[in-house]
Amino acid sequence: MHDIRLIRENPEAFDAGLQRRGLSPMAADLLALDEKRRAVITELQAGQTRRNEASKAIGAAKAAKDEATAQALMAEVATLKTRMPELEEEERTTEAALNEALAAIPNLPLADVPEGPDEDDNELVAAHGTQPTFTFAIKEHDVIGPALGLDFETGAALAGARFTLVRGAAARLNRALGQFGLDVLTRDHGYEEVVPPLMVRDEAMFGTGQLPKFAEDLFQTTDGRWLIPTSEVSLTNIVREKILSADELPLRFTALTPCFRSEAGAAGRDTRGFIRQHQFEKAEMVSIVPPDQSEAEHERMTAAAEDVLTRLGLPFRRMKLCTGDMGFSAARTYDLEVWLPGQGRYREISSCSTCTDFQARRMNARYRGEDGKPAFVHTLNGSGLVVGRMMVAILENYQQEDGSVAIPDALQPYLRGLNRLEPAI
Known part of the structure; x- marks a missing residue:
């Protein structure tokens, strides 16, 4: 199994190793999957943070008898509660896709391994x-x-x-x-x-x-x-x-x-x-x-x-x-x-x-x-x-x-x- 972090740090070396194995470059496709996964995680974390902040703010708005603000915040929380499961499922899907792609790639040869097809x-x-x-x-x-x-x-x-x-x-x-x-x-x-x-x-x-x-x-x-x-x-x-x-x-x-x-x-x-x-x-x-x-x-x-x-x-x-x-x-x-x-x-x-x-x-x-x-x-x-x-x-x-x-x-x-x-x- 390959470490996506190492591929992220040196995609050229990863593709060079694949080429020695007779395989086409894969770093760009893997990094695109990784970027999609990371973007979903970032949105999910931001949503979780905002939901917690909004929930606290609702209490404060109600205590201040600011019903308009409380209603707006509750609507925002409701939207986030709908979106969060979608993001969680998207995170699982993108994580699985990346892992599946990584699992299908063979180990890279050490430097002293002779190159050849058979x-x-x-x-x-x-x-x-x-x-x-x-x-x-x-x-x-x-x-x-x-x-x-x-x-x-x-x-x-x-x-x-x-x-x-x-x-x-x-x-x-x-x-x-x-x-x-x-x-x-x-x-x-x-x-x-x-x-x-x-x-x-x-x-x-x-x-x-x-x-x-x-x-x-x-x-x-x-x-x-x-x-x-x-x-x-x-x-x-x-x-x-x-x-x-x-x-x-x-x-x-x-x-x-x-x-x-x-x-x-x-x-x-x-x-x-x-x-x-x-x-x-x-x-x-x-x-x-x-x-x-x-x-x-x-x-x-x-x-x-x-x-x-x-x-x-x-x-x-x-x-x-x-x-x-x-x-x-x-x-x-x-x-x-x-x-x-x-x-x-x-x-x-x-x-x-x-x-x-x-x-x-x-x-x-x-x-x-x-x-x-x-x-x-x-x-x-x-x-x-x-x-x-x-x-x-x-x-x-x-x-x-x-x-x-x-x-x-x-x-x-x-x-x-x-x-x-x-x-x-």
């Missing part, structure tokens, strides 16, 4: 690990997976497209990956484990930027709640409508939860396999920090996600997303892309974003600094471990010629020492 303009920051070599024909995960328990056909029969039944060896790997991710994030990177609600109210979705713009990408229950697309929603809204003390910060949360996405904007993309599902599991990271710590926290969070990939021995690279490829609430995003030999390319497996104070304004989440005055916190979120995509990466990078899949050393304790997943006979 993923072709993302910037390579660093590459890690060595791509594996194979002496046999490489297979994609959707060919390897069924013999290990990725049952695409039954999942589709039960629930439709983009649902998978996971069983047997694949189910064990699924469980191991989730526990491994939580352990790394809590034991080694200081995140507090949380078990959050999987359904939330409108206010929570609005706070993190999913509503109102992206309702079609969400699932809603019959009682009006929303299934979370990521536990970022629940975790970030922990501080909604709160004023924290400085010594409570930073807050770092993680949760391993199912995530639910309708993928309405992804029609035709990744229709095969396990990469883009309506239901999947993820260990999410969320940080709540003072503004002067958000830059360092973004690096810290991304390094935690990189640590997960490094421990699993997977080759990956860090990309800084360009202005046209960032999410709605992000001011800067690093994507970690893992090498998938079956596809012969890197694919996103983690996304870590700093949202500056954009979400905090929508949630009214603040803290008291050294001066004792409330100020908005900064929020960050990132994928610590997306279970489904991580499984895809392991199946493809650790595939063996006989159809089995080797287990990375770091995962073997979570599988009781098992070092290989064998295909079902």
Whole structure:
């Protein structure tokens, strides 16, 4: 959410940020709405003041037996009583119009974010690990997976497209990956484990930027709640409508939860396999920090996600997303892309974003600094471990010629020492 006062103070900078996002200037239209709202407020306040003054003057006029003046004042008060509700309704309408316009505008990119319309303009920051070599024909995960328990056909029969039944060896790997991710994030990177609600109210979705713009990408229950697309929603809204003390910060949360996405904007993309599902599991990271710590926290969070990939021995690279490829609430995003030999390319497996104070304004989440005055916190979120995509990466990078899949050393304790997943006979 943007602060209309900051737009009022520097409309040129606001429009310049929108232009980098590929959007047309909006400051003039927003300021016109703001001016209309402020004019209504001014008239309303003046009317309230005059009504109070006139009411007092009526008593004085009657005491002085000045009936003509009293009658004129009473007529004025009657007119004001009629006009005041109209002004109050106009104030509500103009306030709602301004807030609706502001709520639809994405966060502005930080200065170091590369400019460009799509993923072709993302910037390579660093590459890690060595791509594996194979002496046999490489297979994609959707060919390897069924013999290990990725049952695409039954999942589709039960629930439709983009649902998978996971069983047997694949189910064990699924469980191991989730526990491994939580352990790394809590034991080694200081995140507090949380078990959050999987359904939330409108206010929570609005706070993190999913509503109102992206309702079609969400699932809603019959009682009006929303299934979370990521536990970022629940975790970030922990501080909604709160004023924290400085010594409570930073807050770092993680949760391993199912995530639910309708993928309405992804029609035709990744229709095969396990990469883009309506239901999947993820260990999410969320940080709540003072503004002067958000830059360092973004690096810290991304390094935690990189640590997960490094421990699993997977080759990956860090990309800084360009202005046209960032999410709605992000001011800067690093994507970690893992090498998938079956596809012969890197694919996103983690996304870590700093949202500056954009979400905090929508949630009214603040803290008291050294001066004792409330100020908005900064929020960050990132994928610590997306279970489904991580499984895809392991199946493809650790595939063996006989159809089995080797287990990375770091995962073997979570599988009781098992070092290989064998295909079902």
